[in-house]
Every structure is written in structure tokens, then in C-alpha cells.
Amino acid sequence: MDKRKSALLAIILLLLTSFFVFDLGQYLNLASLKAQQAALNAQVLANPWLSGGLFFALYVLVTALSLPGAALMTLVGGALFGLLGGTLLASFASTLGATLAMLSSRLLLRDWVQSKFSQRLAGINQGIEREGGSYLFALRLVPVFPFFLINLAMGLTKLPARTFWWISQLGMLPGTLVFVNAGRELGQLDSLAGILSPGLIGAFVLLGLLPIISRKLLELVKARKVYAGWQKPKRFDRNLLVIGAGSGGLVSAYIAAAVKAKVTLIEKHKMGGDCLNTGCVPSKALLRSAKLANELKKAEQLGFKPITGEVDFAAVMQRVQRVVADIEPHDSIERYTQLGVEVLEGEAKITSPWTVEVNGQSLSARSIVIATGARPLVPKIPGIELVAPLTSDNVWDLREQPKRLLVLGGGPIGCELAQAFQRLGSAVTQVEMTERLLIREDQEASEAVMASLRADGVELRLQHKAVRFEVVEGQRQLICLNLVDNREVVLPFDQVLLALGRVANVKGFGAEELGLEVRNNGTLETNEFLATRFPNIFAVGDVTGPFQFTHTSAHQAWYAAVNGLFGGFKRFKVDYRVIPWATFTDPEVARVGLNEQDAKDQGIAYEVSRFGIDELDRAIADEAAHGYVKVLTVPGKDRILGVTIVGEHAGELIAEYVAAMKHGYGLNKVLGTIHIYPTMAEANKYVAGEWKRAHAPASALRWLARFHQWRLGGAEGAGSTQLIASDKVV
The missing domain is CATH 1.10.287 (Helix Hairpins)
Incomplete structure (x- = not known):
């Protein structure tokens, strides 16, 4: 530690020690100061400049040392010096003291903190550099955290001291004014009867309303800044306008119509979005056919003579389309029109924060919800244009079964489709860069799925990286790099299916022209209320993330619709605490909350309770005795941190734990709930029993x-x- 730091630290320690040793805090309370009020008032009258200077110096010292009593000092300023004098003294003294505290924190701690936690602080530093002033102003204006903590925390950042000074001066002024006014009223109190005086009651009402008023003022300041240059319509055609009729858009429109708002829904392609037309629905229909094909192979286990069944691939794919058609009415224009939604077919273009153009018509709305979804990622692999790759968008157009199917990607979509096509008769090779499939799941769950895929006949090429596509004498092939031994491998195929993730649709509807910000991962940036940089423009679903699930889009839609319609009165922060999901392979993998690898990465302590489904009576009877239920709990308690289920119907079984986590009850309540015998759901009770047995007294x-x-x-x-x-x- 250099001499400057040593000297500063010594002075601070000396002053703090003196404060506590001599019990100076006894003088910084309302009763003590009230008892001395007459003497203090006389001193101020006799020597106003000296009194003001001493008060100023004491206030600076208290705030610079982060001692308790700054709020009281502000009240005293109002009592002794009146509204104007007290505000001037307290405002400038508090800002000077806060700046000294910030600089002390910076000199003593910043280098050490930045070096020790450089990676964790990288994002914070970028945010402070980009909009640190706005963030500080919001904290000063709406005192969510104690001011002394803000001073110390800002010292650890690279926010310029000059910026800290003037923003603190401006941001703390409204609060200082209200506290000084309250102190002025308290200073005039001569008896308990005066407590009911209108002035004192008004002062405390202002104190109570300060956070609300400050928040509204901050919102107005931000709104004026973000809407600068845009002409707001004097009258609106509708309350809500929704772009995109996938899950997020449909639910947003439905909620608006349900509360009798005037809402318009615009879709340029097909109602129902990806989930109905190219995602959840068709893939599950395909999996059902593939499951039957696999069940036929198990006939002998169930007491039948060997059964053979020939797959009619074209009929299978035709059935997929029939299933889509059967569900289409649920998401149709006719249904939503009957619900009270105006549905327009066409390409939407946002032309201002309140207007959208479609089919040459300009529509205005108080709020807009963007639900434009995402599309499959098509990487720029050399030669990819030669092989006409399939994606989850166009694989459903197939009517001739590929004899050799190459699947790129080891996530949920890649695993589900690889297993389905293999069971229907294709020879499937699945290529994945990492060392295992389903990298977000625990090793144990991943290995269960890989073992099942291999048992079905899928050739897994793990730790292989696609390098280029070639067509040699009419033969399509992928050249990939084996990352283990660094050698090239040739994989021939008839069709290639890309399952490498999805890219948010953030272009083509006016987002660029409005300057809506896009995150590093390509999704539209929104805040905790799902609003973009414009408080009346929201985004839901795959276009903003962070979860690309149909049920999450619907979950977000409630917040976007309610905030868009009623945000002027009350806004709700989107709740991501309990988000379940499932991969519908055989076995299914369902998950909610933390798994073991997440808990370890985040340094969260946990206990594991596990029940093997191979011991479950119903699973044995159904020839489905494989998989497990794994529950993570707080050490020594039954509070659930997360659950992973591997096995048949895992997607259904997880619902009990989703409810438990959402509503805050633990494994004791699960154990005390009657489960029908014999059912797969008994596994949930039995794992709770395992926890209870381990914690028996x-x-x-x-x-x-x-x-x-x-x-x-x-x-x-x-x-x-x-x-x-x-x-x-x-």
C-alpha cells in the first residue's frame, strides 16, 4: 500500500474510532437535538455564517465517513436554517461528502476489486461506461439503496468524479428539499398537539410520496429523452397492436381482448407461428409415429409374436400435416376474430413508437408488442449451398424418406429428430462439436439419451466440427474435423438437417429505424418489464428470449399485454424463477430450476435426493423401468432448488415440482400428498420419501x-x- 492510501486509511480509521469511542452518535438523534434546539437557534441567530459553516463541515464529515445520521442532519438543516438555507447547505454538503466517500473508496479499494473480480465486473464496467450517469441518477432520484452504499459502490467503477458530482447534486436535490421541509416543520413543533398540524402532516406525506413522485419524474425525464423527435398522435385507433401470431403474439392479443381493449394482431405468414406449423406440433406428431415403430420391436416383451410393420413415410408426413390442420382452428383468424381481436394478414412495419404500417394502411396504438419469433440458424459452412439443407422449417415438406440422414447439432431439436428418423428407417448420423449431447443437462441425463440413441442405431459423432460440404460424383458428403485427434473425417449422406439453434427475427419490421437495441446474442433487448428502449413497445418470445419455449412466450405475453395496457398505473416485472422445459426423446428429459452442473458452476450448496424409476411398479408393468427422478434441495431443508426427471412421461411428471417451486412448498408436502397407485407419478412421492429417510432424526x-x-x-x-x-x- 502506498503512502497516500496509508495516510487516508489512517485518517478514516482515526475519525471512525473517535466517533464510536466517544459515543458521538448520541448527539445524532432527534431527541438530543430537540433538547438543544433553543440553544442552537440562538447560536444561529447570533453567528449565522459561523453556524452555517460548522453545520456544513459536520455534514460533509458525516457523509464522507458514511456515518449514520445524514438524513437527520438534513432535518436539522431545515429546523435551523429554514427551507432555502437548509436546502442549500444540505444539498452541497451531501454532494461534497458523497464525492469524498466515492473517491476514498476508489483510492483504497478499486484496484484490488477490479483485479480480483475482473471477469465478473467486465459487464458492469461496460454498462457504467455506456450509461453510468443515467443509472446513478435513477439511484439518486429513487433511493432504493442507502446513499452511502451507492457512494462506495460507484468508487469501484470508472465513472468520472465530475460526472458523479453533478449527477449526485441534481439527483439528490428533490429528496433533500422534502427532508429539509420536514425538518423545518419539526423545528416549529412546540408540543405534542402540534403533531397534527397541517404543515407537519403535509411534510410527512411528501416524505412518503417521495419515492413514487421521484420514480414518475424519472420516467418522464427518460420518456422525453427517448421520444425526442417523434410526434405522438393526439388520438389512438387502438389500445394494443401485436406483430406476430405465434404463441407470444396470440396470448398478448387474447389477454387484451379479454379485458375489452381494442387490439389488432398482424401476421405475415401463418397463424400459430413456428410452434403450430414447423415446431412443437409437427415434431410431436412425428415422434408419435416413430414411437409406434419402436413399440413394434418390443412386441415379444409384451407377449406377442414378432410383429413387422412397414413404414409408409409419405403417409407419416401426411399425418403430421393432418395433425397441424386439426389444431389450426385453435389459432385461426376466425377464432380470434370471435374473441374480439382484429386480425390483419400482411407485413407490418413500425414507423414510429405509436404507429405501424400494414398493407399501405397506417395504424396507431398506445402500445405495441413485438412477437416476431426466430428462425433456424443456417451457418456459413463452405459448400452448404450445394446440398440444399433441411431445417425445422422445411423438413416437413419431405415425402420421400432419406436413406442416410445427417443431423448437425446435439440440442433438443437435433436429438428428437435424429431419433425419430432413425426409428422410421433412416440411417442417421448425428454430429456435435461438444463431448456430449444436451450440454445444458446433467451428464447423467445426457448419457441416458445418448445410450438410447445408440441403441436405436444412431451413429453419434461427438467432438466433430463441420468444415465443408462437397458433392463428389453426385455423392453429397460432409468433411468434418475430429477435434480429438485433429484429423478430417468424410461423412456421406443423402439429406442434411441443420439443428444448430435459432436466430431471433429482429429485422424487416422497423426495429432498426427506431434504434431498438439488439443484444450480443442477436435478441431484441428488453428490460424487466419486457419493454424496449421505448416504454410503450414490448417484445416477447424467441425474438427477445432468454428462453425459446412456447410456454415461456405465453408466460411473457401476460406481462407485456398487462404492462402495455395498464403500465401507466402499475407495471409487473417478468418472473423467470420457475421455468420448466422438456426434451421429448425416449427417454424424455424434463427439468425445472437448477441441475447439478448449474449449482456447481454458481457455487450453490445443495443436497441430492434420487429415486430410480426402475423400482416403480407401474414402470415395471409398462416395460418402462428406466430413468430416475433427481431433486436438489437446500442442505438440511426440504426446499426445492431444482428437479431433473429422465424417463417416460417426464414432461408430465415435472408439473408437480413446478407447482411446488412456484408456490413455495417442499418435499414434505409432496410426501404428504396422496398419489394414485399404480401410476408413474408415484415416483415424485418416492423421491420425497428418500429425502425424508435421509433426514430422519x-x-x-x-x-x-x-x-x-x-x-x-x-x-x-x-x-x-x-x-x-x-x-x-x-
Whole structure:
């Protein structure tokens, strides 16, 4: 530590020690100052400049040392110097003290903190550099955190001291004014009867309303800044306008119509979005056919002679389309029109924060919800244009089954489709860069799925990186790099399916022209209320993330619709605490909350309770005795941190734990719930029983054993009585 730091630290420690040793805090309370009010008032009248200077210096010292009493000092300023004088003294003293505290923190701690936590602070530093002033102003204006913590925390950043000074001066002024006014009223209080005076009541009402007023003022300031240059319509055609009729858009429109708002829904392609037309629905229909094909192979296990079935691939794919058609009415224009939604077919273009153009018509709305979804990622692999790759968008157009199918990607979509096509008769090779499939799941879950895929005949090429596509003498092939031994491998195929993730649709509807910000991962940036940089423009679903699930889009839609319609009165922060998901392979993998690898990465302590489904009666009867239920809990408690289920119907079984985590009950309540016998759901109760057994009170059980032995009577019982008595003596 250099001399400057040593000297500063010594001065701070000396002053803090003096404060506590001499119990100076006793003078920084309302009762003590009220008792001295007459003498203090006389001193101010006799020597106003000296009194003001001493008050200023004391206030600076208190705030610079982060001592308790700054709020009281502000009240005293109002009582002694009046509204104008007290505000001037307290405002400038508090800002000077806060700046000194910030600089002290910066000199003593910043280098050490930045070096020790450089990676964790990288994002914070970028944010402070980009909009640190706005962030500080918001904290000063709406005092969510104690001001002394803000001073110390800002010292650890690279925010310029000059910026800290003037923003603190401006941001703390409204609060200082309100506190000084309250102090002025308190200073005029001569008896308890004065507590009911209109002035004092008004002062405390202002104190209570300060956070609300400050928040509204901050919102107005931000709104004026973000809407600068845009002409707001004097009247609106509708309350809400939704772009995109996928899950997020449909639910947003539905909610608006349900509360009798005037809402318009615009879709340029197909109602129902990806989930209905190219995602969840068609893939599950395909998986059902593939499951039957696999069940036929198990006929002998169920008491049948061998059964053979020939797959009619074109009929299978035709059935997929029939399933989509059967569900289409649920998401149709007719249904939503009957619900009260105006549905327009066409390409939307946002032309201002309140207007959208479609089919040459300009529509205005108080709020806009963007639900434009995402599309499959098509990487720029050399030669990809030669092989006409399939994606989850166009694979459903197939009517001729590919004999050799190459699947790129080891996520949920890649695993589901690889297994389905393999079971329907294609020879599938699946290529993944990492060392295992389903990298977000625990190793154990990943290995269960990989074992099943291999048992079905899928050739897994793990730790292989696609390098280029080639067509040699009419033969399509992928050249990939084996990342283990660094050699090239040739994989021939007839069709290639890309399952490498999805890219948010953030272009083509006016987002660029409005300057809506896009995150590094390509999704539209929104805040905790799902609003973009414009408070009346929201985004939901795959276009903003962070989860690309249909049910998450619907979950977000409620917040966007309600905030868009009623945000002027009350806004709701989107809740991501309990988000479940499932991969519908065989076995299914369902998950909610933390798994083990997440808990380890985040340094969260946990206990594991596990029940093997191979012990479950119903699973044995159904020839489905494989998989497990794994529950993570807080050490020593039954509070659930996360659950992973691997096995048949895992997606259904997880719902009980989603409810438990959402509503805050633990494994004791799950154990105490009656589950029908014999069902797969009993696995949830049995894993709770495993937790209970592991946390049984051993000492109490030993005493109970002795008690029951004593109740048997006889000589043996008498001996036990003596044993209990001797235990008591011990």
C-alpha cells in the first residue's frame, strides 16, 4: 500500500474510532437535538455564517465517513436554517461528502476489486461506461439503496468524479428539499398537539410520496429523452397492436381482448407461428409415429409374436400435416376474430413508437408488442449451398424418406429428430462439436439419451466440427474435423438437417429505424418489464428470449399485454424463477430450476435426493423401468432448488415440482400428498420419501425403539427401562 492510501486509511480509521469511542452518535438523534434546539437557534441567530459553516463541515464529515445520521442532519438543516438555507447547505454538503466517500473508496479499494473480480465486473464496467450517469441518477432520484452504499459502490467503477458530482447534486436535490421541509416543520413543533398540524402532516406525506413522485419524474425525464423527435398522435385507433401470431403474439392479443381493449394482431405468414406449423406440433406428431415403430420391436416383451410393420413415410408426413390442420382452428383468424381481436394478414412495419404500417394502411396504438419469433440458424459452412439443407422449417415438406440422414447439432431439436428418423428407417448420423449431447443437462441425463440413441442405431459423432460440404460424383458428403485427434473425417449422406439453434427475427419490421437495441446474442433487448428502449413497445418470445419455449412466450405475453395496457398505473416485472422445459426423446428429459452442473458452476450448496424409476411398479408393468427422478434441495431443508426427471412421461411428471417451486412448498408436502397407485407419478412421492429417510432424526428413532420395547413389558422390557434410565444418568 502506498503512502497516500496509508495516510487516508489512517485518517478514516482515526475519525471512525473517535466517533464510536466517544459515543458521538448520541448527539445524532432527534431527541438530543430537540433538547438543544433553543440553544442552537440562538447560536444561529447570533453567528449565522459561523453556524452555517460548522453545520456544513459536520455534514460533509458525516457523509464522507458514511456515518449514520445524514438524513437527520438534513432535518436539522431545515429546523435551523429554514427551507432555502437548509436546502442549500444540505444539498452541497451531501454532494461534497458523497464525492469524498466515492473517491476514498476508489483510492483504497478499486484496484484490488477490479483485479480480483475482473471477469465478473467486465459487464458492469461496460454498462457504467455506456450509461453510468443515467443509472446513478435513477439511484439518486429513487433511493432504493442507502446513499452511502451507492457512494462506495460507484468508487469501484470508472465513472468520472465530475460526472458523479453533478449527477449526485441534481439527483439528490428533490429528496433533500422534502427532508429539509420536514425538518423545518419539526423545528416549529412546540408540543405534542402540534403533531397534527397541517404543515407537519403535509411534510410527512411528501416524505412518503417521495419515492413514487421521484420514480414518475424519472420516467418522464427518460420518456422525453427517448421520444425526442417523434410526434405522438393526439388520438389512438387502438389500445394494443401485436406483430406476430405465434404463441407470444396470440396470448398478448387474447389477454387484451379479454379485458375489452381494442387490439389488432398482424401476421405475415401463418397463424400459430413456428410452434403450430414447423415446431412443437409437427415434431410431436412425428415422434408419435416413430414411437409406434419402436413399440413394434418390443412386441415379444409384451407377449406377442414378432410383429413387422412397414413404414409408409409419405403417409407419416401426411399425418403430421393432418395433425397441424386439426389444431389450426385453435389459432385461426376466425377464432380470434370471435374473441374480439382484429386480425390483419400482411407485413407490418413500425414507423414510429405509436404507429405501424400494414398493407399501405397506417395504424396507431398506445402500445405495441413485438412477437416476431426466430428462425433456424443456417451457418456459413463452405459448400452448404450445394446440398440444399433441411431445417425445422422445411423438413416437413419431405415425402420421400432419406436413406442416410445427417443431423448437425446435439440440442433438443437435433436429438428428437435424429431419433425419430432413425426409428422410421433412416440411417442417421448425428454430429456435435461438444463431448456430449444436451450440454445444458446433467451428464447423467445426457448419457441416458445418448445410450438410447445408440441403441436405436444412431451413429453419434461427438467432438466433430463441420468444415465443408462437397458433392463428389453426385455423392453429397460432409468433411468434418475430429477435434480429438485433429484429423478430417468424410461423412456421406443423402439429406442434411441443420439443428444448430435459432436466430431471433429482429429485422424487416422497423426495429432498426427506431434504434431498438439488439443484444450480443442477436435478441431484441428488453428490460424487466419486457419493454424496449421505448416504454410503450414490448417484445416477447424467441425474438427477445432468454428462453425459446412456447410456454415461456405465453408466460411473457401476460406481462407485456398487462404492462402495455395498464403500465401507466402499475407495471409487473417478468418472473423467470420457475421455468420448466422438456426434451421429448425416449427417454424424455424434463427439468425445472437448477441441475447439478448449474449449482456447481454458481457455487450453490445443495443436497441430492434420487429415486430410480426402475423400482416403480407401474414402470415395471409398462416395460418402462428406466430413468430416475433427481431433486436438489437446500442442505438440511426440504426446499426445492431444482428437479431433473429422465424417463417416460417426464414432461408430465415435472408439473408437480413446478407447482411446488412456484408456490413455495417442499418435499414434505409432496410426501404428504396422496398419489394414485399404480401410476408413474408415484415416483415424485418416492423421491420425497428418500429425502425424508435421509433426514430422519436418528436419536429420536432410537428413543422410540426403546419406548416400544418397554411397552412390550416383561423382563426384556424392564431391562430396556433400566437402559433408558442409565441413558438419562449419562
